[in-house]
Amino acid sequence: xxxxxxxxxxxxxxxAGELVTIEQExxxxxxxxxxxxxxxxxxxxxxxxxxxxxxxxxxxxGAPLANYRKLAISMGMDADSSIPQIAAEYLKRTSxxxxxxxxxxxxxxxxxxxxxxxxxxxxxxLPGPMVxxxxxxxxxxxxxxxxxxxxxxxxxxxxxxxxxVYDRKTMTGPLLPFSDGxxxxxxxxxxxxxxxxxxxxxxxxxxxxxxxxxPSPIPETEFTGMLMQQPVSLVRCETVDLEVPAYAExxxxxxxxxxxxxxxxxxxxxxxxxxxxxxxxxxxxxxxxTHRNNPITTISNMGIPTDxxxxxxxxxLGLEMEKLLRSQGIPVTGVxxxxxxTHHLVVVGVKAIYTNIAAQIAQTVFGSKLxxxxxxxxxxxxxxxxxxxNEVIHALSTRCHPVNGIHIYQGVGTPxxxxxxxxxxxxxxxxxxxxxxxxxLDWDPLSEVPSLVSFNNVYPQHIQEKVLANWEKYGFKP
Amino acid sequence: MFHYDVFVESLQNLPxxxxxxxxxxxxxPGLHKYCYSNVKALVSSDAEKYEHKxxxxxxxxxxxxxxxxIKILEPVERIPERWR
Numbered sequence: 240x241x242x243x244x245x246x247x248x249x250x251x252x253x254x255a256g257e258l259v260t261i262e263q264e265x266x267x268x269x270x271x272x273x274x275x276x277x278x279x280x281x282x283x284x285x286x287x288x289x290x291x292x293x294x295x296x297x298x299x300x301g302a303p304l305a306n307y308r309k310l311a312i313s314m315g316m317d318a319d320s321s322i323p324q325i326a327a328e329y330l331k332r333t334s335x336x337x338x339x340x341x342x343x344x345x346x347x348x349x350x351x352x353x354x355x356x357x358x359x360x361x362x363x364x365l366p367g368p369m370v371x372x373x374x375x376x377x378x379x380x381x382x383x384x385x386x387x388x389x390x391x392x393x394x395x396x397x398x399x400x401x402x403x404v405y406d407r408k409t410m411t412g413p414l415l416p417f418s419d420g421x422x423x424x425x426x427x428x429x430x431x432x433x434x435x436x437x438x439x440x441x442x443x444x445x446x447x448x449x450x451x452x453x454p455s456p457i458p459e460t461e462f463t464g465m466l467m468q469q470p471v472s473l474v475r476c477e478t479v480d481l482e483v484p485a486y487a488e489x490x491x492x493x494x495x496x497x498x499x500x501x502x503x504x505x506x507x508x509x510x511x512x513x514x515x516x517x518x519x520x521x522x523x524x525x526x527x528x529t530h531r532n533n534p535i536t537t538i539s540n541m542g543i544p545t546d547x548x549x550x551x552x553x554x555x556l557g558l559e560m561e562k563l564l565r566s567q568g569i570p571v572t573g574v575x576x577x578x579x580x581t582h583h584l585v586v587v588g589v590k591a592i593y594t595n596i597a598a599q600i601a602q603t604v605f606g607s608k609l610x611x612x613x614x615x616x617x618x619x620x621x622x623x624x625x626x627x628x629n630e631v632i633h634a635l636s637t638r639c640h641p642v643n644g645i646h647i648y649q650g651v652g653t654p655x656x657x658x659x660x661x662x663x664x665x666x667x668x669x670x671x672x673x674x675x676x677x678x679x680l681d682w683d684p685l686s687e688v689p690s691l692v693s694f695n696n697v698y699p700q701h702i703q704e705k706v707l708a709n710w711e712k713y714g715f716k717p
Numbered sequence: 718m719f720h721y722d723v724f725v726e727s728l729q730n731l732p733x734x735x736x737x738x739x740x741x742x743x744x745x746p747g748l749h750k751y752c753y754s755n756v757k758a759l760v761s762s763d764a765e766k767y768e769h770k771x772x773x774x775x776x777x778x779x780x781x782x783x784x785x786x787i788k789i790l791e792p793v794e795r796i797p798e799r800w801r
Contacts, residue, residue, distance in 0.1 A: 363752065373774065373778020374778060376753070406753050408750050496800050505776065517724050517776050522796070
């Protein structure tokens with residue numbers, strides 16, 4: 240089952256008990272944000288808000304993918320699928336051949352139902368929510384992506400770069416120089432004094448959004464097709480040489496200016512803090528807005544876990560790391576990044592067959608293009624269930640030698656890390672740490688390696704089977 | 718009821734009675750609430766000194782407990798002509 244847009248996806252969410260429809264008026268000024276925040280903190284159903292103050296005809300969809308059930312539904316899987324099952328399906332689809340997009344004629348693209356050009360293209364005609372009290376402005380773009388193109392080779396990028404409404408024609412936002420979009424802007428357009436065309440896609444279908452948040456080297460237009468297992472339908476923009484998903488709710492077109500910056504932020508960020516200070520950032524000058532009838536603006540509310548940015552970024556970062564490590568022949572048994580870590584801590588299971596394999600893992604992932612987005616690697620043996628937080632904490636607490644097992648590295652990091660000093664944030668430096676939770680291979684397994692005391696490890700097989708067979712007879716719940 | 722707000726790193730960015738250039742947000746209710754304007758203005762920590770009330774916020778959004786007032790002198794355009 241593939242959902243071409245959020246309207247189809249919402250029906251599936253509703254059937255699974257993952258949607259709440261709110262008919263009473265909701266204020267775009269903090270109330271909608273507060274609803275979505277509470278939903279994120281409770282891992283609750285997505286709110287569909289049908290009546291937004293000041294904006295008749297517009298709707299909000301909050302927290303569209305902020306738990307694993309919604310992620311499973313978005314991939315056409317049973318809502319109760321386990322995390323390893325969803326991960327296996329994701330790996331299978333994203334390891335298949337790339338699927339090229341198709342271009343629809345304008346008349347067949349719902350996102351062209353309303354076209355606002357020139358003076359009619361006013362950002363305040365869209366219900367940009369004031370997401371958190373104290374934010375620097377109204378963030379129209381919180382669950383969205385920005386489409387850009389490399390001017391030399393034509394490579395297209397979809398990236399989730401937050402955008403704040405500055406005035407009727409202007410948005411501002413950080414465009415970090417080590418992000419894919421940032422590399423092209425800071426490395427090519429800006430030095431040439433040229434504006435970079437952009438198209439912001441708000442309310443994309445769920446799999447396009449997942450593709451845009453994934454740090455894969457595969458172009459997102461093809462990656463989406465791999466996730467969908469069919470081509471994603473695109474349509475050409477009105478004023479810029481870019482294509483956008485035809486079934487998106489809202490598209491904002493324009494240019495990122497090369498020679499001016501304006502204030503942006505602060506903003507409640509995915510780390511659960513307002514970390515990066517208000518600063519001068521990239522300027523998006525708009526030319527056109529197109530949208531569907533009764534458009535649905537998607538809202539993600541970054542803060543303490545769990546929002547969809549944390550969940551999906553953790554999910555895809557971890558799995559892209561697994562692909563990378565396997566491509567290097569490292570015998571990993573699984574990789575899982577905890578969403579609760581705000582995609583900062585990744586747990587890697589490995590069959591430790593040679594000394595310093597944990598260091599090899601850390602150096603490989605820290606040195607890759609994935610490296611700037613996280614800073615903690617925790618390596619456990621192949622017996623530890625990487626998805627079981629209890630087992631992971633136990634491994635960390637009991638097998639990581641405080642002197643020999645913790646290794647510090649210097650690297651590139653985001654200015655959003657709450658633990659960095661202001662000077663470190665300015666330079667995007669990123670200290671990193673490895674927790675090696677494997678016992679040394681040169682320890683004698685019989686006389687030196689501690690033996691794990693667990694139900695599965697210290698009882699003979701026949702005793703385990705007897706206890707399990709009699710579990711309910713003893714009076715326990717199954 | 719504030720008419721505008723402004724984000725500052727410190728109160729030193731708001732010298733009493735001196736002309737300063739600021740990016741202020743319009744707090745009037747309605748569609749255009751929170752729209753930014755770049756202006757030259759006079760500000761005061763006396764909330765009654767100038768016509769409009771000004772809410773001061775610090776770098777991470779915290780509100781200053783003291784209400785200020787502001788007199789907007791003229792708009793300032795920061796987007797170069799060729800991009801407008």
